[in-house]
Every structure is written in C-alpha cells, then in structure tokens.
Amino acid sequence: MKACLLLFFYFSLIGQLHGADVKIKENESVMGSTAMTYDLSEEKLMKLKYKSQHGDSEASFRLYQYYCFTKNNIDKQLRFLERSASQGNVTAQFNYGVFLSDTNPTLSEYYNLNRAIYWMEFAVNNGNIDTKSKLQELKKLKRMDRRKNKENP
Structure with missing residues (x-):
C-alpha cells in the first residue's frame, strides 16, 4: 500500500495522474475516492x-x-x-523502476536496484525526460553500494 501511495503522491505532484473527478453530466463532476475512481x-x-x-x-x-x-x-x-x-508504456517503465528501487521494508522482497536502473533507462530512452533525475539518483546509490561492499568485504 505504501508503494501505491508513493506512486500516487509522485504522479499527483507532476500531473501525470488524473484527479479523482467522476463525471455525472456534461459540465458536472463530483469528487470520489481513489478506490472508486479506479x-x-x-x-x-x-x-x-x-x-x-x-x-x-x-x-x-x-x-x-x-x-x-x-x-x-x-x-x-x-x-x-x-x-x-x-x-512500451513509458509511465509504467518509470513506475516499475520506482517500485523496484523502493527501500520500504514491507517491499524488500521486490527490491532490485539493477532492474530499477534498467527500467529507468528504458523510460528515459523512450522519451520520459522527467525520469533522468531519478535515474541519476539510482546510479549514485549503486555506486555508493559498490563502495560499501569494497570497504566491508
């Protein structure tokens, strides 16, 4: 659930995830819950x-x-x-990379930094320029992990 909330929060901020408005009539809408929307x-x-x-x-x-x-x-x-x-869904490529790089203990069984970087690179190569900063962050984390492993064999 935390991963969903993280992804929902992220996309709410960058505007890629549409709001929870449910159309009733042509020019009318009512706010609904996220669960109701999806x-x-x-x-x-x-x-x-x-x-x-x-x-x-x-x-x-x-x-x-x-x-x-x-x-x-x-x-x-x-x-x-x-x-x-x-x-080929670029948003899914980004989301999957985020999910695989999530360090939340409840999601630790899914953590795979190499695969996360792979999917982030895929998203960047497919035109998602917003992913570049997250990709750089993950690559930096990978370099730091390598250094730790060399220092503490």
Whole structure:
C-alpha cells in the first residue's frame, strides 16, 4: 500500500495522474475516492485482461491501477505494471523502476536496484525526460553500494 501511495503522491505532484473527478453530466463532476475512481465492473475487468494479454499497454496499466488503488494486491499490481512496461508504456517503465528501487521494508522482497536502473533507462530512452533525475539518483546509490561492499568485504 505504501508503494501505491508513493506512486500516487509522485504522479499527483507532476500531473501525470488524473484527479479523482467522476463525471455525472456534461459540465458536472463530483469528487470520489481513489478506490472508486479506479474500480472496474466485472465486464470491464475481463475486457481489460483480454486486451492486456494481447499486447495493449494501456489496458495493462489500467489493471495495475485497479490492483493498486482498489484491491491493494501487490503481486497483481507488479504483474500488470511489468507487463505494461514491457509493452512500451513509458509511465509504467518509470513506475516499475520506482517500485523496484523502493527501500520500504514491507517491499524488500521486490527490491532490485539493477532492474530499477534498467527500467529507468528504458523510460528515459523512450522519451520520459522527467525520469533522468531519478535515474541519476539510482546510479549514485549503486555506486555508493559498490563502495560499501569494497570497504566491508
């Protein structure tokens, strides 16, 4: 849940994640919860799963959001986030890198700095220039880890 909140907070700040407005009529909206915004009907869920399995990166990313914000299922979040990233979704590539580099103890089993850097580089190479600073931060962390390992064999 903390990883979801971290990603939600980050994208809320940089404006890549849309707000929680739910349209009622043409010019009317009502604020809804994040879970309500990302919830899916059974029919929509099945359609998105089909599209995801057949290469639709947006469908895969939407399923990631569903399992992150509505179901809080980390394993399914990661499955669809990784799938979306591998299908070319630049936002998913960045998010996956963030997730893999999260040092939160509850997510320690997923920590993999090398893979995080890989996905961040992928996102930068695919045009996500906002990722460059996070990529540099992770590379610096990797250099520091190497130095620590050399000093403390």
